[in-house]
Amino acid sequence: MLTVAIIGRPNVGKSTLFNRLAGKKLAIVHDLPGVTRDRKFHATKFKDLDIMLIDTAGYEYSTTDNIESRMWKQTQMAIQEADICLFLYDARTGIHPYDEQFADLVRKMHKPVILLANKCEGKNQENGIGEAYKLGLGEPVIFSAEHGIGFDDLYMLLMKADEAKKTAEKVEENSEKENEDENLHPIQVAFIGRPNVGKSTLVNALLNDERMLTGPEAGMTRDAITTEWTWKGHKFRLVDTAGLRRQSKVVNSLEKMSVESTMYAANMAQVAVLVLDADMVLDKQDLTIARKILEEGRALVIAVNKWDIANRKESLEKLNYKLETSLTQASGVPTVTVSALKKEGLDKLMNAILKIYERWNMRIPTAPLNKWFADVQLQNPAPLGKNKRRIKLKYITQAKTRPPAFYIFSSNPEGLPESYLRYLSNSLRDTFNLGGIPLRITVRKADNPYADNK
Numbered sequence: 001m002l003t004v005a006i007i008g009r010p011n012v013g014k015s016t017l018f019n020r021l022a023g024k025k026l027a028i029v030h031d032l033p034g035v036t037r038d039r040k041f042h043a044t045k046f047k048d049l050d051i052m053l054i055d056t057a058g059y060e061y062s063t064t065d066n067i068e069s070r071m072w073k074q075t076q077m078a079i080q081e082a083d084i085c086l087f088l089y090d091a092r093t094g095i096h097p098y099d100e101q102f103a104d105l106v107r108k109m110h111k112p113v114i115l116l117a118n119k120c121e122g123k124n125q126e127n128g129i130g131e132a133y134k135l136g137l138g139e140p141v142i143f144s145a146e147h148g149i150g151f152d153d154l155y156m157l158l159m160k161a162d163e164a165k166k167t168a169e170k171v172e173e174n175s176e177k178e179n180e181d182e183n184l185h186p187i188q189v190a191f192i193g194r195p196n197v198g199k200s201t202l203v204n205a206l207l208n209d210e211r212m213l214t215g216p217e218a219g220m221t222r223d224a225i226t227t228e229w230t231w232k233g234h235k236f237r238l239v240d241t242a243g244l245r246r247q248s249k250v251v252n253s254l255e256k257m258s259v260e261s262t263m264y265a266a267n268m269a270q271v272a273v274l275v276l277d278a279d280m281v282l283d284k285q286d287l288t289i290a291r292k293i294l295e296e297g298r299a300l301v302i303a304v305n306k307w308d309i310a311n312r313k314e315s316l317e318k319l320n321y322k323l324e325t326s327l328t329q330a331s332g333v334p335t336v337t338v339s340a341l342k343k344e345g346l347d348k349l350m351n352a353i354l355k356i357y358e359r360w361n362m363r364i365p366t367a368p369l370n371k372w373f374a375d376v377q378l379q380n381p382a383p384l385g386k387n388k389r390r391i392k393l394k395y396i397t398q399a400k401t402r403p404p405a406f407y408i409f410s411s412n413p414e415g416l417p418e419s420y421l422r423y424l425s426n427s428l429r430d431t432f433n434l435g436g437i438p439l440r441i442t443v444r445k446a447d448n449p450y451a452d453n454k
Contacts, residue, residue: 001043002162005054005082007075007106009098012088013118017145018055021046026055047155049162054078076109080367084112084161086154087137088145091117091128095135103135108378110370110395114157116143116150136392168366168397186228186235187357190269191303192262192293194285195243197277198305202340203227203240206350224265231350239265244289266292270360270402271299271353278310278337282322290327294438297403299360301334301352301436308339331426332435360437361401370395373408376427382420391416393443405440413443 006014019025022042040055056075089099117129117140132140143150191199204210225240241262266272272293293300334352338345373396382391392411399405425439
């Protein structure tokens with residue numbers, strides 16, 4: 001069922017429209033402004049379309065805690081609950097300053113809006129229709145709630161909104177089903193790092209078995225070795241890989257094949273565990289590996305091995321410094337200190353893997369996502385684009401998971417700086433606890449819902 005909020009300043013015909021769509025006189029209609037104070041709900045059919053109507057109080061600006069400000073809060077709640085808003089204004093009297101003020105507030109709430117130029121039954125509304133474009137809510141529909149003008153156009157626009165809602169719900173439902181199906185399969189975890197940091201020893205410690213050949217010599221593992229394993233009821237596929245040296249030092253064909261096998265295992269994994277030597281944390285080669293993992297969209301956990309013999313204070317300071325300065329594209333990467341040889345910190349490592357895997361699969365509901373989107377733009381609006389016009393970011397939707405990917409829709413997406421996208425990514429991570437995983441944000445041009453009517 002499509003939820004439709006009827007909004008606008010007082011005395012523009014909101015309750016008349018509510019009654020007409022409801023098919024009965026449920027709301028009091030009077031020339032006196034401010035008769036409607038609470039939001040009123042009614043489920044009805046508009047032709048063959050099931051809708052939930054919300055009648056609202058008229059918008060009147062107030063900064064004090066009085067009845068007008070409380071009525072506005074009721075209207076705000078209605079807008080947040082709605083799938084689409086019908087913004088009415090009086091085309092006979094033209095655009096009022098309150099219309100412009102209200103339209104500005106509605107745009108910031110990032111809800112789809114149909115603009116209705118009400119009271120168009122006469123011949124004195126041409127100027128009022130032309131003025132409506134400055135509200136920034138699209139092309140107005142010529143309308144009369146009292147005389148039944150424009151209801152066919154309104155029906156077609158609401159049908160489009162209903163179809164869009166059903167499509168989004170179906171995508172979300174299919175995505176959730178895919179995630180459920182995926183959860184039936186083992187979580188694939190690849191252990192990656194430079195040679196001789198203890199990857200094979202760590203896998204053996206988890207399995208409690210000498211499954212992998214280990215020793216002090218570098219390069220013991222040449223091919224990626226996969227082992228099925230269950231830990232506390234969770235199924236895993238652990239992949240031990242060959243050590244990755246700097247590309248300039250990889251000379252013979254066998255080592256090149258080992259590198260290819262490792263990178264393939266990393267790209268196929270859901271979670272990559274970057275194993276570090278506690279005395280040489282996040283050197284240049286480690287950072288190169290970490291960046292490649294994140295670029296491929298994998299979840300990342302850092303395991304600092306050989307903690308039993310490390311200079312712990314120095315290692316932690318160096319690790320934190322490198323994470324803050326050299327791996328900023330996925331802030332919040334979980335780090336776990338372990339000793340594969342003494343089998344210490346293994347449960348902490350597995351808990352970190354499960355937690356990061358859940359984040360990697362996270363789907364954020366549409367309502368809180370767009371609430372965050374509106375708040376973050378209020379704090380720091382998008383800058384001017386290349387054409388020196390303010391970039392209007394309308395709404396955001398999550399396109400997929402694994403890793404989380406988002407589409408931002410804008411009427412003017414060209415030229416949005418990378419710095420602003422980084423700002424949005426960092427805020428998204430902080431707000432929804434998405435640290436340690438790559439995020440994909442794409443800005444798309446929003447469709448014009450009135451294009452077919454021109």
